[in-house]
Amino acid sequence: MVIIALLIGLTVVLGVLGAMQLAPNRPRAVSQRLSELRRLGYASATAEQSGRQDRRAHFELFLRRLGSKVDASAKDAAEIRQRLVQAGYRGQTAPAVFWGVRLFLTASLGFCMLAIGAASGAEPSSLLLRGLAAAGLGWVMPSFYVGRKQKKRKLQIQKALPDALDLLVVCVEAGLGLNQALVRVSEEIRHVSTEMSEELILVNLEIRAGAERSQALRNLAERTGVDDVRALTAILIQTDRFGTSVSTALRTQADTMRTKRRQRAEEAAAKTTIKLIPPLVFCVFPAIFTVILGPAAIQIYRVLVTGEGFG
Numbered sequence: 001m002v003i004i005a006l007l008i009g010l011t012v013v014l015g016v017l018g019a020m021q022l023a024p025n026r027p028r029a030v031s032q033r034l035s036e037l038r039r040l041g042y043a044s045a046t047a048e049q050s051g052r053q054d055r056r057a058h059f060e061l062f063l064r065r066l067g068s069k070v071d072a073s074a075k076d077a078a079e080i081r082q083r084l085v086q087a088g089y090r091g092q093t094a095p096a097v098f099w100g101v102r103l104f105l106t107a108s109l110g111f112c113m114l115a116i117g118a119a120s121g122a123e124p125s126s127l128l129l130r131g132l133a134a135a136g137l138g139w140v141m142p143s144f145y146v147g148r149k150q151k152k153r154k155l156q157i158q159k160a161l162p163d164a165l166d167l168l169v170v171c172v173e174a175g176l177g178l179n180q181a182l183v184r185v186s187e188e189i190r191h192v193s194t195e196m197s198e199e200l201i202l203v204n205l206e207i208r209a210g211a212e213r214s215q216a217l218r219n220l221a222e223r224t225g226v227d228d229v230r231a232l233t234a235i236l237i238q239t240d241r242f243g244t245s246v247s248t249a250l251r252t253q254a255d256t257m258r259t260k261r262r263q264r265a266e267e268a269a270a271k272t273t274i275k276l277i278p279p280l281v282f283c284v285f286p287a288i289f290t291v292i293l294g295p296a297a298i299q300i301y302r303v304l305v306t307g308e309g310f311g
Helices: 002-022 026-065 076-086 094-118 124-173 178-191 192-209 213-224 227-242 246-275 275-305
Strands: none
Touching: 026 094, 076 094, 076 213, 076 275, 094 124, 124 178, 124 192, 124 227, 124 246, 178 192, 192 213, 213 227, 227 246, 246 275
């Protein structure tokens, strides 16, 4: 039986190999044509992507030119610049693009609402109110979007700061200098928080470019706008100025950050009870009252109004 099984297996293997040899090979011309088609497809996709990038660049140039016509005061310009940086828009043309988006949305939404109202035959007073409301919405939307981005980015940095500080303590106590420790932490923290990694990379780039470490740390606090980062940079600047132990200061600050994180978690847990009251009052309690008191109300109605219960 074993010999028969071996013969059958050998026959099957030889048959497969023979079929592979007898199968017609793909002509070289066909292979070349397929490769050309793949290259053409890649080229067309690349051209389409470059076309989209060109259109985006032209539109951004239009917005920048439109926003550059706005003559904002120095105080407003500095405030908007700081908000944009804290939201993650660090480009030199970001304020001009921001004002351009504001003006473009204001004009386009107002015009669209006027056109829709005129097409629907609305009254002039109602048409004017709709146009003003749409224009006001277009003016407020960019500021609201930047504010949301700024708040979200601050929250991400605040959440990642204790972990980054723990890594910084480990690196400094292992023998690395503060600059090398910042480089190492920026590489390791990238998997946890991209925002924190980018900020630490900017600090390292500023130091390499010749800026003083104290000034680079102050710029970090201004870019992030997080109070915990401000406290950390102030401690590092004082440590650098007075020559005290960096590892001791960092360990103390790391303990403080962990305590603050635990307190924030306890505060969020304590607020949960208060936040559950509106859903309970407006969603859960009406359904419970309907199920419990519904049959009793129907019975009372039958007794008092129709008199069915007296029979």
